[in-house]
Amino acid sequence: MSQTVDRALSILPLLAEGPADLGQVADRLGVHKSTALRLLRTLHEHGMVYRQSDQRYRLGARLIALAQEAMENLDIREIAHPHLVRLNEQCGHTVHLAVYEEDEVLYIDKVESRYPVRMYSRIGKPVAITVAAVAKLLLADLPEAERRALADRLDYPMYTSRSTPNPAAFLRELEKVREQGWATDLGGHEESINCVAAPVRGADGRVVAAMSVSAPNVVVTAEELLTLLPLVRRTADAISGEYSGRNTVKDPA
Amino acid sequence: MSQTVDRALSILPLLAEGPADLGQVADRLGVHKSTALRLLRTLHEHGMVYRQSDQRYRLGARLIALAQEAMENLDIREIAHPHLVRLNEQCGHTVHLAVYEEDEVLYIDKVESRYPVRMYSRIGKPVAITVAAVAKLLLADLPEAERRALADRLDYPMYTSRSTPNPAAFLRELEKVREQGWATDLGGHEESINCVAAPVRGADGRVVAAMSVSAPNVVVTAEELLTLLPLVRRTADAISGEYSGRNTVKDPA
């Protein structure tokens, strides 16, 4: 809607790929260098970009700090955290909490496995939306129309042979997840990693977040991991109860 | 420099305080509501803000994801991480890595204490710049003029009775830290928490990051914590060596 702001914001994802100099930024934006310079300067004043000693621009510290504040304001995270820790103490595996927001599912909390073999993931990172167990739960709860539209819009990268291949398969999987009230990812993202996940619901029954337990094959088999399902669901339900109980219902994401 | 972008970016810290509706945003920016609406819409298209079901605006998911990418691009973090983990395994306490960037010092990595009593901190959070041990190291390395100017510009909140009270005291402390090559924070931020920190240097000898070990009084006394200093310094030196060795020297922050 606002051309200038639009251009300025387009610089950020561009810099996320790596540092760039003025010329590169101007080229990628399709504007004159002087225009790009002014935009970068404004971003700089706000700490959103940083100028390295080699004159190139990077994403800045304020951006990181802002994102931090954004996450700390999520009530669901506050409420869920102790439950995640307790679950981790009980099973020892990596525990994740994720939310959905406009085409993205991202981890907002994580408790690390106590086993030496850990899976790679980071708070704030968007998850593999077509295969992750938490993503399935969050998307399965969307209104039918939105779910269909989204499924069509997504890419379906074949991380492994068991990745969800296309919109039809994905919608079928979501339907199944929706009915059973829990989800799994058995090697759909990383060949040797399995997850079980359960939904956290608000007072109105809508899914506001999803949590999962993940472990590599070398530690437990998929069957063993599935025996944790009741525990995961109980934990998710406990969070749901606390969340719907004491808060005026705000939007989840 | 660019008024429109400037206004748009000013919305973000405002929303970081908590959700706000259109009227509030317009008021705080001092612009007409229609103007604020257009700015918010543009921010929305880029995923920087999210519209809750109650119509109010929040910071958005893309912001968090961007910040994540920003941190993953920091080479120093990649290199340091395994060293931080090893140090944590050796001493059991919380280990932090921090960098300085234009008036802010922020944690870019952290390994949690293995003791049940943990200190509160989060990756991406700006640190208490006038008292934190890592901040002292990073600022002590700035050129004299910049250091003085910065010291004057800062606030000196008295978190505890041992917090740094004013610019003069701060500059004196920085001078000391600069000479001895390491720093401490003994209850300057939280009455019962102590830290020891050491600098990570680039090939040119400039301080590019700082790392610290923190522990509450109830676990170890300040004297006991100080016995870890040689270990902390060795770790920092190891990171320095690896950092200056294998990378073309980029800007630290």
Next chain:
DNA sequence: CAGGTGCGTTGCATTCAATGCAATGCTCAT
């Protein structure tokens, strides 16, 4: 050391996009 190339930066006239206004539409509470 002269000359040249490749950057970032600046001042300025033009133009087009951002602005505020006023009117409209919505939702909710009384």
Next chain:
DNA sequence: ATGAGCATTGCATTGAATGCAACGCACCTG
């Protein structure tokens, strides 16, 4: 029903964003 309070829209005006061309600067090169 009625109106208050909010978001939203179309439009005329104006002022800010734009691209150009000139400049400065550092770094090579012959």
